Amino acid sequence: MVDIPEHLLIKTAEARAKALGISVEQALAEMKGEAEPTTISKEPEVIDVKPIEVKEAPAPAAAVKADIPAEVDFAPETRVTQRLLTVVKAKPIQKPTSEPVDKVNTWPHLMLPEFISLMAMTAFLIFISAILQAPLLEEANPNITPNPAKAPWYFLGLQELLSYWDPQIAGVMIPLIIGVAAFMAIPYIDRNKDNKPSKRKYAIMLWTFFLAGAGTLSLIGILFRGPGWNWTYPWIDGVWFDDLLDWVHFE
Amino acid sequence: MKNEKIKFRDRVKDISAGLGDSLKESSLWGSIFRPGSPFRKGYSDSPRNRSYVVMNNVLYHLHPVKVKRHAVRLSYTLCLGGLSFFTFIVLTITGIWLMFYFRPTEMAYVDIQSLQTSIAFGSLVRNMHRWAAHIMVIVVFLHMSRVFYHGAYKAPREFNWVIGVILLLLTLLLSFTGYLLPWDQLAIWAVTVGGNMASYTPVIGAQVKFALFAGLEATEATLLRFYVLHVLFLPFIIVIFMAIHFWRVRKDGGISGPL
Ligand code: HEM
Numbered sequence: 001m002v003d004i005p006e007h008l009l010i011k012t013a014e015a016r017a018k019a020l021g022i023s024v025e026q027a028l029a030e031m032k033g034e035a036e037p038t039t040i041s042k043e044p045e046v047i048d049v050k051p052i053e054v055k056e057a058p059a060p061a062a063a064v065k066a067d068i069p070a071e072v073d074f075a076p077e078t079r080v081t082q083r084l085l086t087v088v089k090a091k092p093i094q095k096p097t098s099e100p101v102d103k104v105n106t107w108p109h110l111m112l113p114e115f116i117s118l119m120a121m122t123a124f125l126i127f128i129s130a131i132l133q134a135p136l137l138e139e140a141n142p143n144i145t146p147n148p149a150k151a152p153w154y155f156l157g158l159q160e161l162l163s164y165w166d167p168q169i170a171g172v173m174i175p176l177i178i179g180v181a182a183f184m185a186i187p188y189i190d191r192n193k194d195n196k197p198s199k200r201k202y203a204i205m206l207w208t209f210f211l212a213g214a215g216t217l218s219l220i221g222i223l224f225r226g227p228g229w230n231w232t233y234p235w236i237d238g239v240w241f242d243d244l245l246d247w248v249h250f251e
Numbered sequence: 252m253k254n255e256k257i258k259f260r261d262r263v264k265d266i267s268a269g270l271g272d273s274l275k276e277s278s279l280w281g282s283i284f285r286p287g288s289p290f291r292k293g294y295s296d297s298p299r300n301r302s303y304v305v306m307n308n309v310l311y312h313l314h315p316v317k318v319k320r321h322a323v324r325l326s327y328t329l330c331l332g333g334l335s336f337f338t339f340i341v342l343t344i345t346g347i348w349l350m351f352y353f354r355p356t357e358m359a360y361v362d363i364q365s366l367q368t369s370i371a372f373g374s375l376v377r378n379m380h381r382w383a384a385h386i387m388v389i390v391v392f393l394h395m396s397r398v399f400y401h402g403a404y405k406a407p408r409e410f411n412w413v414i415g416v417i418l419l420l421l422t423l424l425l426s427f428t429g430y431l432l433p434w435d436q437l438a439i440w441a442v443t444v445g446g447n448m449a450s451y452t453p454v455i456g457a458q459v460k461f462a463l464f465a466g467l468e469a470t471e472a473t474l475l476r477f478y479v480l481h482v483l484f485l486p487f488i489i490v491i492f493m494a495i496h497f498w499r500v501r502k503d504g505g506i507s508g509p510l
Contacts, residue, residue, distance in 0.1 A: 136363060
């Protein structure tokens, strides 16, 4: 049973006391079952009792009907017919439809790992910055073209790829723009809703091919291209890669 | 003798603890750290306070109060998105520091030289800025691959992938414009190679290169142009796109998965 809050009890007791013409304390005691319930004298309580008797000892329907006076009014206006039976606790009106998800507090479960990886990254960065000197060649001179002239490393795969065709004919920007647009379109092309690796073997294979291809082209551009963009072997001819100047010119 | 030493240490401990307490009780302290902060007096570890730690802090509340259990396993995101963001922060801090010593004029090369030789920590900070830039390109790319392998670009996250591609382009552009600034042979020729590629654009190739270089070839005007792009324009744009990116991660229901 739900415990009925005190203020509700008192409110009900007051209403009952007013209706029956008794004191509030009396009404309260009655409701708590500490005193005999007051009944209204001018109306005999015929009606209340009978249906209960029927429930306890179910008689044939005909008999019941015969017992009840035909013109009985079950809820005459003069009678008190309401009383507090129980208090129903408030429930949300809307039912949540989404599945409950297993969640944990962001602090500390996410923020601590984040903080640790942030510290590890900082330590790593300071460490390599202390031992690896960033390159600084001679001052810029538009009249002296280095051979080979290489783009920054992340473009070397592209530079290698573009060296296979004549830029005047095949163009550069058009393939690039199409390439970027294709990347952006990936989620709209791949309509497979599954994210299980076993259900998207094709997509995973494609991306792995892309990684392998881009990696190979970049490595060729970085390590195997020398003067005139000709093929060179790093272990025979050396390396032309000034991004890591200090580490490349080891001889 | 030994005993006295211990006593002394205990007293120091007591005094500092007392100082800490009265500091924490001061209204100044209380005004800085909002309710729920672990730095406040009487912080206790409860689910309610754990929520407050995130909710009541302007920086932390980029995060939701709760996240899916599988999402906090380091092996899911490998923290790569977070590290992309963090390297960007490091680059901003070291970059602003470098700006104190760098003029995008004919003095650029000299400024970098003196940064390396005569300014305290100049060499270290320059190295940090440069290697962090390389690391950011790598980490953003790895983040993209992680997202692909998890199929994390699928509905409802399609558009966040598109924003991601824009972020990748902006990252590359930031790195590329920074590449020219030391104004040495490496810088000017790498950028010239890039610019020549742009000039192969059909029909408007020459104009594209002219707009990029502020002239027919890499000159000091190019240096100034790249400098403004590098320290102002591109960071401004990338921050806006990052804000949209993070916002979308939350609006799309947090991290994808589990697989
Ligand atoms: C400056 C670059 C970037 C930053 C700072 C960044 C940051 C983040 C962060 C912090 C997250 C939260 C989850 C995680 O750490 O993996 C995230 C998720 C995501 N990112 Fe990025 N990102 C960047 C670039 C990219 C790129 C290049 C792509 C793809 C082309 C991308 C696509 C996504 C997608 C689809 C999600 C949702 C992943 C999921 O729900 O599992 N982002 N990003």
